[in-house]
Amino acid sequence: MRITTTVSRLEQAQNLDRPAAWVRALVRRLPQGAVRDTLHGVPLGHPVHPVLVQVPIGAWFSASMLDLVPRTGPASTVLIAVGVGAAVPAAAAGLVDWAETHEQQQRVGLVHAACNTMAVGLYSASLVARLRKRPLRGRLLALAGLAAVGTGGLLGGHLAYRQATGVNHAELVPHMVGDGSRWHSVGLLSALPDGKPARRFLDETPLVVVRSGSEAHVLADRCSHLSGPLSEGEVADGCVTCPWHGSVFSLADGEVVHGPATAPQPVFETRVLGGELQVRLPGAG
Ligand code: FES
Structure with a gap:
């Protein structure tokens, strides 16, 4: 059986929902604002968690390699x-991202987090043993x-590449709306x-x-976060708020005002001709 098939079963493991709800409630106590946005990676333009995990993984792997050398x-x-x-900020960033995902992603994400927590515990114990000359x-x-x-890394790969967690869900739009120089x-x-x-709609592409x-x-x-329908969201102060996880986008330029989204929404140019609203997406095609 392929490993991915086994991991996919985790997506349907409903017995993970209760602990997931408990952890999610805890993580969501962190209010929306600069700290939460930074942990999501809003200033960076993509999730910061995959960047931060490089440090503990690299350090730990290198330590095991050095353990082979006298x-x-x-x-x-x-x-x-x-x-x-370094695992502390990496875990914090992962948790705030995880708390704003679909339930199938949260099931896999919970086991991913459990593996990595176990790793931190084992490495902490290893550190103590080394300091005690053992x-x-x-x-x-x-x-x-x-x-x-x-x-944990295997499950992280599944979350990113099979379940599309943390990717830009609006990336395909410029490739779906045809010639960006034409008005529609x-x-x-x-x-x-x-x-x-x-x-x-512009052909098959929904617009708000x-x-x-x-x-x-x-x-x-x-x-761009997870494909929520912005047209069912709230509009206030020149922004639209996604109804699913509360990402806030500027209507003027599509930039992310608050996460969990990190990628901007594609913004169409507009004009009114004969009472008709026309749009085009520069650079599309
Ligand atoms: S789909 Fe998650 S904030 Fe929009």
């Missing part, structure tokens, strides 16, 4: 300590930690509600249209 015990100890310390015990604990973090009609401006989001008097803002409707 007289490198002190260097291994330093690397393991660095990995344990090198063999320290090496064996580090090897067990490497197996745990490896399993999306209906009469007068038929749109004023100051409220409405859904219109927000009319403001004689003008309109038009963005791709599917949220």
Whole structure:
């Protein structure tokens, strides 16, 4: 049986929902704002968790390699300590991302987090053993930690590449709306509600249209976070809020004002001709 088939079964493991709800409630106590946005990776433009995990994984793997070389015990100890310390911000970033995902993603994510927590525990124990001059015990604990973090990494790959967690769900829009230099009609401006989001279509691509008097803002409707329908969200202060996990996007330029989304929404140019609202997406095609 392929490993991915086994991992896919985790997506349906409903007995993980209760602990997931408990952890999620805890993580969501962190209020929306600069700290949460930074942990999501909003300033970076993509999730920060995959960047942060490089440090503990790299340090721990290097420590195990050095464990094979004579007289490198002190260097291994330093690397393991660095990995344990660096795991804290990496875990914090992963948790805030995880708390705003679909339930199938949360099931796999919970086991991913459990493996990595186990790895931190094993490496911490390895550190203590090394400091107490018990090198063999320290090496064996580090090897067990490497197996745990490896399993966590496998599940992280499944989350990213099979379950599309953390990717830009609006990336395909410029490839689906045809020639970006051509204008397309999306209906009469007068038929749109004023100051409220409405859904219109450009061929198969859903758009969220927000009319403001004689003008309109038009963005791709599917949220870049996990494809939530922005046309069912709230509009206030020049922004639209996604109804699924609360990402806030500027109507003027599609930029992320608050996460969990990190990628901007594609924004269409607009004009009104003969009462018809027309749109185009520069650079599309
Ligand atoms: S789908 Fe998650 S915030 Fe929009």
